[in-house]
Amino acid sequence: MQGLHLLAEWYGCSAQLAPMCRAEALQALCEQLTREAGLSVVGAGFHQFQPQGATGTLVLAESHVAIHTWPESGWVTLDIFVCNYSGDNSAKAEQLYAALKQSFQPQQEQLQRLQRGAAGAA
Numbered sequence: 001m002q003g004l005h006l007l008a009e010w011y012g013c014s015a016q017l018a019p020m021c022r023a024e025a026l027q028a029l030c031e032q033l034t035r036e037a038g039l040s041v042v043g044a045g046f047h048q049f050q051p052q053g054a055t056g057t058l059v060l061a062e063s064h065v066a067i068h069t070w071p072e073s074g075w076v077t078l079d080i081f082v083c084n085y086s087g088d089n090s091a092k093a094e095q096l097y098a099a100l101k102q103s104f105q106p107q108q109e110q111l112q113r114l115q116r117g118a119a120g121a122a
Contacts, residue, residue: 001085002116003084010101010109011106011108012106013107020076026046026067030058033100033103034065037096043058053068055068062092078097080097083117
């Protein structure tokens with residue numbers, strides 16, 4: 001299946017942000033921004049670490065979003081993959097990425113954009 005896969009590492013994010021520290025805040029933010037980008041959430045699993053940090057995954061009709069936070073280091077990893085089965089969802093993935101980046105305000109980022117799947121592959 002063809003699609004865009006965004007893999008990011010964000011550094012210098014504020015440990016004071018609720019989504020950095022609390023799984024419920026992280027889930028609410030991810031679900032809201034994913035829906036605003038026009039993607040369909042069909043499932044979610046988020047976990048709170050002690051004493052801090054969270055991890056979570058959204059299962060999308062279009063594929064998935066995975067995010068992990070380390071407040072003590074100001075570090076976030078993000079994985080967004082969207083399939084293009086019934087249409088090109090790349091712009092939606094880019095919109096979601098930009099909205100999440102705006103929310104976390106990293107001082108530095110590393111981003112890889114991968115085009116997955118080969119045209120005509122069976």
